[in-house]
Amino acid sequence: MTLLRLAPPLTLGLMAVPVAAGLAGTALPAFGNGGAGFARLLDWPGLPRAAALSIGTGLAATVLSLALTVLILAAFAGTPAFARIRRLIAPLLSVPHAAAALGLAFLIAPSGWIARALSPEVTGWETPPDLLILNDPFGLSLTLGLVAKEVPFLLLMALAALPQVDADRRLTIAATLGYGRIAGFVLTVLPALYRQFRLPTYAVLAYGMTTVDMALILGPTLPPTLSAQITLWMSEGGLARRDMAAAAAILQLGLALCALTLWHCVEIVARHLIRATAFHAPRLPQLDRPATLAAHLGSLAVAGSLILGLAALSLWSVAGPWQFPDALPESLTLRTWDSAAPALAATAGTTLGIALAATATAIALTLACLQAETAEHLVPTSRALTLLYLPLIVPQIAFLPGLQTLALRLGLDGTALAVATIHLTFVLPYVFLSLAGPFRAWDGRIATTAATLGASEGRIFWRLRLPMLAGPVLTAFAVGIAVSIGQYLPTLLIGGGRVETLTTEAVALSSGGNRRLIGAYAVLQLLLPAFAFALATAIPAVLWRNRQQMRGLH
Amino acid sequence: MLELEALRITRDDRLLVDLTLAIRPGQVVTIMGPSGSGKSTALAAITGTLAPAFARTGRIILNGNDISSLPTRLRRVGLMFQEPVLFPHLSVAGNLAFGLPSSVRGRQARQARIAAALASAGLDGLADRDPATLSGGQKARVALLRTLLAEPAALLLDEPFSRLDAALRAQIRQSVFDSARQAGIPTLLVTHDAEDARAAGGPVLSPLGGTLPL
Structure with missing residues (x-):
């Protein structure tokens, strides 16, 4: 009991x-x-342009993500389409940021899949x-x-x-009072609902403004985002550069x-606006059709860009020769996987070891x-x-440089253990948020019944x-495995470049031109969390195959 | 013998329970009142699961020992809720085994005890079943068996019959009271139903201690 306390x-x-120490170490x-x-x-x-890019992309991505989510x-709430979307959320959420960005890059680049599919017939490009x-x-x-990655989260x-x-x-x-779907939702559900996901929205805003891996892959270059x-600057090294970076x-x-x-x-203005609007009771049924259409297109764009992007990554990893205007490669081959197998296996092993320890x-x-x-x-x-x-809202880029400096001084950087420890800081909130609801919702009468049968606290728990x-x-x-595998900046900075995970490798490769190898790393980065989620679904199904209530059948 | 000595429970200075009573082995005493009147609060005090917001004074004596401050698991007070609260991830036998004292050693001995208990309630052959597949009456009987297998020194019933339909209700009620009488266990029933109280055959009190006519 005392240990539990x-x-x-x-x-x-x-x-x-880590957040406080890192901030001090940066300041x-x-x-x-x-x-x-x-x-x-x-x-x-x-500087002005880099700072403006950070603010602009962050705010735009957050507004768009929130608007599309709402x-x-x-x-769709309560419709069959909603059930389909619900099933897609967990798999889409498990896609690491870097893999999603690489997939999108493979789609929309001038030589990407979309251009190939439309060329030369539609575009005339040879x-x-x-x-x-x-x-x-x-x-x-x-x-x-950012929008494609944050909408599933919200x-x-x-x-x-x-x-x-x-x-x-x-x-x-x-x-029944005559409101359209959109007006009904915004006026009656949204204010209460938003209170519940205000903190996640802050996390989205902070992440959008400060993401590094996605910005390195998709963002502008001269200058990049701040x-x-x-x-x-941090990776260039040198004391002057470090001070500037800090x-x-x-x-x-x-x-x-x-x-x-x-x-x-x-938020405050919007809350007053909604209240003032509600007083005039606009039913706005005419909004429903265009809004539903927009929701269809938006969700299709989000799911489509993630799914097609990942398909493009997979295809490149097994592509033989693939000339530009061709929609598909000439042949499929496992040569990329074959030749990269030793490196891939070693990197995947490190990635998984860190993820398992932290989770x-x-x-x-x-x-x-x-x-x-x-x-x-x-x-x-x-x-x-x-x-x-806290670790989700305070930007990683603000405290990790300081933490790296501290780790360097203490000689703690550059080991898998140090990387797993810093991953723990980011894995913990997600694991806690995911587990707290079901844990607290557990029927307390079961514990009371068991205690009256003489069971100890420990026995009831185990x-x-x-x-x-x-x-x-x-x-x-x-969820924890997916979060850990997706971490780029903590791995890069605390690992001191000496701990290579699938994510750091995939981002490092992204500046080069080897699409086949990028595809292989990104696919593997994708498969590990997907495998974890598949296990999380399969194990209870097997465990409870003879227990109706445990499978939610009553 | 289960005795409550000036058991008083308050919440925010509001008196919910004020009971002094003694229940002989095999006797069933009923506490009756509308919902929210503190009936279940009295039971929570006796099982030791009172939420911190409540304040209790007075003593709970079971067979001469003051159990007022013991943890729930050491009180030897059996409890049946409105619903059977079977553990959904264990089989019927697993549920019964959870109640059976660990002093019954060896897989075979434990299985034999469980099979005998099931047979005594007319539930032969249900040992390996998923509790979710049982009928309402069967679930209630399994819950009763599980409670009795733990060899409680007192039995508390928190409206355990209110979810059953009329025909089944009389049947299950009878078998619960019979089992308690046979085993010589003092029993405290909480209900809002006068028919339950009549069937119990013992004194009927309000949560604040007054005797109620039927």
Whole structure:
């Protein structure tokens, strides 16, 4: 019992301490040397544009993602289309950011799959056109990639919150009062629903502004987004560069805070607008058709760009000769896989080892926290929930450079163990969010019944609660694996370039031209989490093949 | 013998329960009242699962021992809820084995005890079944067997018959009361149904201690 008590502070510490220490480690060199870092940063001519790109792509991606999410929910909630979307969310969510970005790049590049499919018949192109579609100077392809990756995340968060706000009955009441679907949803469900996914939206905004892997693959180059430039400076090395990178990281943190504050103000205005609109009771049924059409197109674009992009990656990994205007390769071959097998296997092994270590630790800590909550009758505070989101909202680029400097000083960088430890910081929130709901929703009368039969707390946990929660635990495990495999910046910086995972390799390869090898790395990056999710579905199905209630059949 | 000595439970200064009573072995005492009147709160105090928001004074004595502050699992107080609350991931036999004391050693001995218990309730051959596939009456009987196999020194019934249809209700009620009488277990029934209270045959009290006429 006493050990259990330590679990919540330990877990919060594992999330808060790296963030705090990293921020301090970034601030010291940034403000040290009489502010030389900032002086050099201000002399860099690319600064205004890099900063504008960061703000612009981040805000645009967040607005679009949120709008599309709300549109999909409003147009499809309770329809058969919704059930189809629901089934797609988990697999799409498990696609690592880098793989999604690479897939999109393989689709929309001037020599990408779309151009090949349309050439030469539609476009008349015999050679790839000289267009800057990928890495476009306005960050449009980066924004598109971010939207494709964030909509499934926001949808998942919304799905968990919908039953809590009694959405079905509110929508029915709005419909019986003559409201269209869109108006009914926005006026009766959205305000309560948004309160539930405000923190996830902040995470999306902060991530969108500061992503490095997606920006390196899809974003502009001269200059790149601020975060991407910071990473480039960090990897160039040299003390002057580091001070400049640290100053830029502090600036990036400030920009993110400004954007979050702006977002919060818009929230308040929007809340008043919705309330004022509701007073005039516009039914707006004429919105339903165009909105449903837009939701269809939007969800098709998101799912399509992810799925086709991944198909393009897979196809390239087994492609023989593939000349430009051809829609398909001349032949299929396993040569790429064959020749890269030793390197692929080693990298996949490292990736999986780190992911398993971080996830297993995260699951154990999360279960200990939740069990402590039960045993000690602790009530989770909203402050604890905010702390949980801390590593997701504070931009990685703001605190990881500082943490790398600290790790370097302490001689802790560059090992798989150090990388797994920093992965734990990012895996923990997702594992906790995924597991807390089912754990808390577990029927407490079962514990009471068992206790009256003489069972100890330990026996109730190991024999009843844990087995009954096997499904959610395995799902949380798969989520953790997917999060860990997707980490780019922590792996790059804390690994000091010496710990190679599928993600760091795939991003490193992306600047070169070997599409077959990129495809192989990205496919493997994709398959590992997919395999974890498949296991999380298959194991409970086998375990509970003779237990109707455990499979949700009553 | 189960005795409540001035058992008083309050929440936010509101008195919910005020009971002093003694239940002899085999006797069934009923607490009756509308929902929200504190009936189930009294049971939670006796099982030791009272939420921290409630304040309790007074003592709970079982066979001469004060169990007021013991953890639930050491109280030897059996409990049956409105629903059977069978463990959905275990078979019928697994559910019964969970209640059977570990002092019954060896796989064969335990299986024999479970089979005998099932046979005594007319449930022969259901050992390997998924509890979800049982009928309502069968589930109630399995829940009762599981409770009795743990050899409780007192039995608490939290409206255990209210979910059953009329015909089944009388039947299950009778077998629960008969089992408690045979085993000589003092039993406390909580219900809002006067017919349950009549069938119990013992005194009927309100949660605040007054005797109720039937």
